[in-house]
Amino acid sequence: MEYAKYQLSNEVLKQLYKAMLIPRMIEEKMLILLRQGKISKWFSGIGQEAISVGVTSAMLSDEYILPMHRNLGVFTTREIPLFRLFSQWQGKKSGFTNGRDRSFHFGTQEHKIVGMISHLGPQLGVADGIALAHLLKKDFKVTAVFTGEGGTSEGDFHEALNVASVWSLPVLFCVENNGYGLSTPINEQYNCEHIADKGIGYGMEAHIIDGNNILEVYTTVKNLTKSMRENPRPILLEFKTFRIRGHEEASGTKYVPQEKLDFWAAKDPLENYAAYLRDEKVVTEQEEVEIKKDILHEIDANLKRALDEEPICADIAVEQNSVFKKYNFVEVAPSAIVKNVRLIDAISEALKQSMEKHSNLVLMGQDIAEYGGVFKVTEGFVDTFGKERVRNTPICESAIVSTAMGLSINGYKAVVEMQFADFVSSGFNPIVNYLAKSFYRWEENADVVIRMPCGGSVSAGPFHSQTNEAWFTKTPGLKVVYPAFPIDAKGLLASAINDPNPVLFFEHKALYRNVDQNVPTSYYTMPLGKASVLQNGNDVSIVSYGLGVHWALDTLREHPSIKADVIDLRTLQPLDIETVYKSVKKTGKLIILQEDSLFGGIASDISALVGEHCFSYLDGPIKRVASLDTPIPFASALEDNYLPKQRFLKALLELVAY
Numbered sequence: 001m002e003y004a005k006y007q008l009s010n011e012v013l014k015q016l017y018k019a020m021l022i023p024r025m026i027e028e029k030m031l032i033l034l035r036q037g038k039i040s041k042w043f044s045g046i047g048q049e050a051i052s053v054g055v056t057s058a059m060l061s062d063e064y065i066l067p068m069h070r071n072l073g074v075f076t077t078r079e080i081p082l083f084r085l086f087s088q089w090q091g092k093k094s095g096f097t098n099g100r101d102r103s104f105h106f107g108t109q110e111h112k113i114v115g116m117i118s119h120l121g122p123q124l125g126v127a128d129g130i131a132l133a134h135l136l137k138k139d140f141k142v143t144a145v146f147t148g149e150g151g152t153s154e155g156d157f158h159e160a161l162n163v164a165s166v167w168s169l170p171v172l173f174c175v176e177n178n179g180y181g182l183s184t185p186i187n188e189q190y191n192c193e194h195i196a197d198k199g200i201g202y203g204m205e206a207h208i209i210d211g212n213n214i215l216e217v218y219t220t221v222k223n224l225t226k227s228m229r230e231n232p233r234p235i236l237l238e239f240k241t242f243r244i245r246g247h248e249e250a251s252g253t254k255y256v257p258q259e260k261l262d263f264w265a266a267k268d269p270l271e272n273y274a275a276y277l278r279d280e281k282v283v284t285e286q287e288e289v290e291i292k293k294d295i296l297h298e299i300d301a302n303l304k305r306a307l308d309e310e311p312i313c314a315d316i317a318v319e320q321n322s323v324f325k326k327y328n329f330v331e332v333a334p335s336a337i338v339k340n341v342r343l344i345d346a347i348s349e350a351l352k353q354s355m356e357k358h359s360n361l362v363l364m365g366q367d368i369a370e371y372g373g374v375f376k377v378t379e380g381f382v383d384t385f386g387k388e389r390v391r392n393t394p395i396c397e398s399a400i401v402s403t404a405m406g407l408s409i410n411g412y413k414a415v416v417e418m419q420f421a422d423f424v425s426s427g428f429n430p431i432v433n434y435l436a437k438s439f440y441r442w443e444e445n446a447d448v449v450i451r452m453p454c455g456g457s458v459s460a461g462p463f464h465s466q467t468n469e470a471w472f473t474k475t476p477g478l479k480v481v482y483p484a485f486p487i488d489a490k491g492l493l494a495s496a497i498n499d500p501n502p503v504l505f506f507e508h509k510a511l512y513r514n515v516d517q518n519v520p521t522s523y524y525t526m527p528l529g530k531a532s533v534l535q536n537g538n539d540v541s542i543v544s545y546g547l548g549v550h551w552a553l554d555t556l557r558e559h560p561s562i563k564a565d566v567i568d569l570r571t572l573q574p575l576d577i578e579t580v581y582k583s584v585k586k587t588g589k590l591i592i593l594q595e596d597s598l599f600g601g602i603a604s605d606i607s608a609l610v611g612e613h614c615f616s617y618l619d620g621p622i623k624r625v626a627s628l629d630t631p632i633p634f635a636s637a638l639e640d641n642y643l644p645k646q647r648f649l650k651a652l653l654e655l656v657a658y
Helices: 010-035 049-058 072-077 082-089 122-137 155-166 196-201 214-230 258-265 269-279 285-308 316-320 343-357 381-385 397-409 421-435 438-442 486-498 547-558 577-587 602-613 636-642 645-657
Strands: 143-148 171-177 205-210 235-240 338-342 361-365 390-392 413-417 448-454 479-481 503-508 516-520 532-535 540-544 564-568 571-573 590-597 623-627
Touching: 010 049, 010 072, 010 082, 010 214, 010 269, 010 285, 049 072, 049 171, 049 214, 049 269, 072 082, 082 285, 122 143, 122 155, 122 171, 122 397, 122 421, 155 171, 155 196, 155 397, 171 214, 196 205, 196 235, 205 214, 214 235, 214 269, 269 285, 338 343, 343 361, 343 381, 343 486, 343 503, 343 516, 361 397, 381 390, 397 413, 397 421, 397 448, 421 448, 448 486, 479 486, 486 503, 486 516, 532 547, 540 547, 540 577, 540 645, 547 564, 547 590, 547 645, 564 577, 577 590, 577 602, 590 602, 590 645, 602 623, 623 645
Parallel strands: 143 171, 171 235, 205 235, 361 390, 361 413, 413 448, 448 503, 479 503, 540 564, 540 590, 590 623
Antiparallel strands: 338 516, 479 571, 532 564
């Protein structure tokens, strides 16, 4: 490797050497501990230290880096206390996740590091969001994000590069091309000559770097990031390197030809660089010995501190109270001035007034800018708030959800509009694995609302009519709101935006322009997790939400002899089950109506909870009424048959007569 051409001071040369030596020596120690059973797993970055150390050393200390499993050098170069790293790997309290996750699945705002999740791809979109926040703040910083050659096969990689290119985001995409994705060689991973070519395909600058040459990495990244701060844009870097050890230690390397291992062993970034420094008299052998002795002492002292720490004791209350960021809800009372508006108008007003209240709120979605969205909820918003805050997105739900998470990490609020709730499946992974779990894992909340136009009765067929709330009520860490009336929609959406936790906000399309109410014109909020009792009666308790509430009210109007409690849940997670219990204890009978198909829906959970807690009060079987367990069809006759409205009356009459 050629080192002489890089004109750097001896101080910098020594600093880079020590920075590479620290992760190497830690890894060697960890491999011993792994064999001793003192850590459970290890993903080795031996032979790749030059990339992590070079990139991190070249960046500013307050610029975010999103590393991977094999980027220990990022953490050590940012000078994270070693005992905390060691405690993290052993699931101790002094780690970063309170024992809730292992290895490098964590982040730290103090050191501007955002750890990866095992699904790899979403963190690329998160980097987009962090960089977008920097652009909006105009603080001229770069965000670096790592992935491997295997990760470049994921859709998230392509979505994130496209978004970064279209929006000119200052993201440094660092691809460590180390030869194998677990055991799959690169010729089975992609069919172009270089991964860098993919960046060119997305209209961005791309470079190929010798990932084993610390000086090439450091100087190239230093020059590029300086340029990116002056002229914000994304750049793709492909680091050619090799994974000397297995994907993780249990995998081994039997699938790698020995001659390839020998070739790359000769290109060891640390040994070659150390030899160069000795030849140039930058570091003497005695200095090397002293440096290694100091590092070893630091490792041993911090390791002892971590090993001596008591194991974590499980506490149910602590765990359950660590899923959401604590939030002190402040109710803003509405004004006395009201105006008759439709559900869609109430949602639009809530968004507009929230944009006025929160200068750090960004809206993102397909066609939401000049076009105003397919339902015209954001019509005129660009004229008021500008395109920086009301952003059309490419068709890439996964990357945009991840971008919203990145905005949150860097101090912004985000509201993402799914054009139709059905399309959220394309962004499902980052919602349930990133947004939902981040606070529980390392206390990084997701200040994100995802708007979900949903539901049937509009003859839109299987891909534009689903009401898929049960996908998310099952996932701890997500809040789910589903209003049925304009006054609730406005107040609850404002509260969802204020809440620092991720919220799925369902908006029934059939109600958008078909239900209206006198709604306060001012900004106001309503508490999440509190149901509304719309009618009182002693015969039966009817529980529903969304369009189902209107079906229930219509049915009761047609059968005035039935005196029922009608409960509109409004929020499905957190669920106001106490209001349901109170009603059932009064009426003795419960029927739950949902538009979602029956199996696995929220009606099943409510039924089970009432059966467990109110069994002695029941005077009849709990009834669940829902749509058929089929996809939702298009033709009106088929859709009417699918939906539960007509079946509800029969079930209600049977229960009342029981």
